Amino acid sequence: MKDSFFRSMTWLHTWVGLLFCWLLWLVFFAGTLSFFRQEISLWSKPELHQHSMVVQSSQQDLLDYGFNRLNSEASDAARWWISLPSERNPLLRVSHLPYAQPGEKASWVNHNLAADSKTPITTRETKGGSFFYRLHFDLHYMDRTTARWIVCLASLFMLVALISGIVIHKRIFKDMFQFRTGKGSRSWLDGHNLSSVLALPFHLMITYTGLITLIFTLFPYPAQTVYEEGVKEFRKDFYPERQRPQQSHETLSTPAFAQSLDHFFTNWPEQPISRIIIDHPQDAAAVMKIYGANRSEIKDEQAVWLYSGKTGELLNTVHLEDSAAAQLYGGMIAMHTGRLASTGLRWLYFLCGLAGCAMIATGCVMWAKRIRERQKPTQSASFGLKLVESLNLAAIMGLPLATAAFFYANRLLPVGHSGRADQEVLAFFLTWAGAAVFSAKWRSQQDWRTLALVNALAWLLLPLCNALTTQGNLISYANNGQWALFMFDILALLAAAVFYWQSNKLQPAQQTRPQRARAERAA
Structure with missing residues (x-):
């Protein structure tokens, strides 16, 4: 009975994890970046970088200025909006919404001002960090309600995978300190266990609370019972x-x-x-x-x-x-x-999010590795195995590359170009689609190495691209105490180092043996 139970839990853990793993990889990856949503938005608007992040004026002075400006420029508007600067956002935003003409929809007129000097700042059109924030639960290019149902279903599967993983994990504490390299699927299992156990409380919290944020998508029935108009009327009341x-x-x-x-x-x-x-x-x-x-x-x-x-x-x-x-x-x-988080706690969120990405990625690769190892040398791979291997390569290597393309587009597209925010998003998805097409045809270990090297090069050159297209760079950010911008470049360089290290690990055995022999002779 016990063996049967654990066998059932293992089957459940494997298949609920595999069915939605690539979507969950996207949700975790984009959600992890969203913890620094405002910092990414700041990096995406270099026009703001030269302005002080320290606000000298009091809130009342800023409000007085905002009211005076709106009263003189938009006294007949339908709405006024004054957003005050904060520690993570240096702008004073003064906006108004005109009354709409019959049959038309009015648009906001926004004025972004430097909080210290009140001088107008024109920033480039970009979605910045908001793109990744919306992507991780609204997806893109699809109906919002449908997208949230899909993400809810994937999150439910994630919660089942986590709980069943805890049940079948007999050595949950021992595996925190065990990692065996060069052992094929055994190494991937150790990596999966390590990334799962180290941040397990975070994985459970972020998955369950993610479901809570969309709870009225899953369970609208209590609101429908109390209110005649259901969730809509409940929201009016709440x-x-x-x-x-x-x-x-x-x-x-x-x-x-x-x-x-x-x-x-x-x-x-x-x-x-x-x-x-x-x-x-x-x-x-x-x-x-x-x-x-x-x-x-x-x-x-x-x-x-x-x-x-x-x-x-x-x-x-x-x-x-x-x-x-x-x-x-x-x-x-x-x-x-993570809106409640201080800087240190936000970094902890980020690191735990990366552990979640590693947990999902290692689980995807481990399944394919195990199937490959069980096959005979003369046996051809099934369609299902080829599909999983292609999706693994497209998701795990393609998504970081698409993210780099998004940032390159932010720097290289003409600043005044109409619709450039949508073109940044288009660059993201076209790059990801290109990686998917590549993965559909080529998915061997050498092809993994190729995309790892492309990722390493893309992330390595990103700080250089930033320095050539703006007035800031890694050194000036450190000298000026612009630590959010400084850490962006540092993380890009760290990502390049990780992908380069990974490409070395993916070298074919016949290439690594001579290198190992030369190292032994030198020693």
Whole structure:
């Protein structure tokens, strides 16, 4: 009975892991990069690099400037938006949304300003880190609802694979300190066990909380039971700050925005502000929404204060004192996104995410290796084995190469070119498609080595490309204390070193023997 149970769990672990492993590789890879979403966005906009990251002005001074600018340039707008700079974002953003004409959709007019000098900054069009953030749960080029269902299903399979892996792992602690090189599929199993066990709490947390973030996609039924309109009405109740008041068409001659700010700063003097949104700023139904910064609190939604634009009185506070259920839900989402994390904790998230990528990649390769080792020399590979080997090479080597292409496109496409953000994404997917076509035809060990060398070269030259196309480089970043930009270049060089080391490990045996012999003679 015991052997039968473990055999069943092993079968379950193998197949639920294999069926969605390539999609999970994408989700983990893009999600890991998303922990530094704002830093990637900063790197993607070199126009910001010369501006100070230290904000000297107080929040009230910045807000006064934003209100004055909007009042003079967009007094008749439908919405105002003022985003204040933060430790990870140096910009003061002042935006407005005009009223839409019948049958048309209005677009935001954004003004990005240096927080220290208030000078306008025109940045290149780019998706930056937001591309990887959206990619890891919305995928791309497909309907958002469909994509989230697919990601939910893959996450469920991931959770089953993790739990069944724990069940069948008889030496879970011993395998933390065991890695045997040069043993074929045994080495891949050791790598799979090591990357799984070292970051196991993170793998369980990130998978389960990932499901929680999309829980109403999987289980809308409680909301449908309580609310007539289901999830839509539930969101209206749970997120009142996202609802827009109806326009009264009564002109507001003297808005009370200053009185509202005075009330806020008097009663919550220690609360930093992340942004302010005002609906219908020149209408009697105007509502000013002040969003507080969460800092390191374990919560996802920001506290919001809603004020009447006509009287200046406080209408409502949202997410200031949530219920226990709302705190649990928001806390899990905050743990998944890592928004609560300090710099050190964000790096721990990143390293654990890389361990998750290694866990998935080694599991994919190990399955194919085991099948190959069991075959007789004269036996031809099945279609399934060829498909798995091709998908392994396309995903594991193709995705990092496509990511490098995305960053090259950011630097090499003309700055003022229309639609350049979409062309960056196109460069990503075309490169990945090229790697997939290559993998469909060639998937031997030598072909793995070829793509490893291409990756090594691509990541090695990326800091050089950055230095030649911008005014910054690795040395200037260190001298100026721009550590986010400095670490981007360092990580690119580390990625190049890892891929080069991997290419050496993939050298055919007949090439490595003479090198080993020369080394022994030299010793």
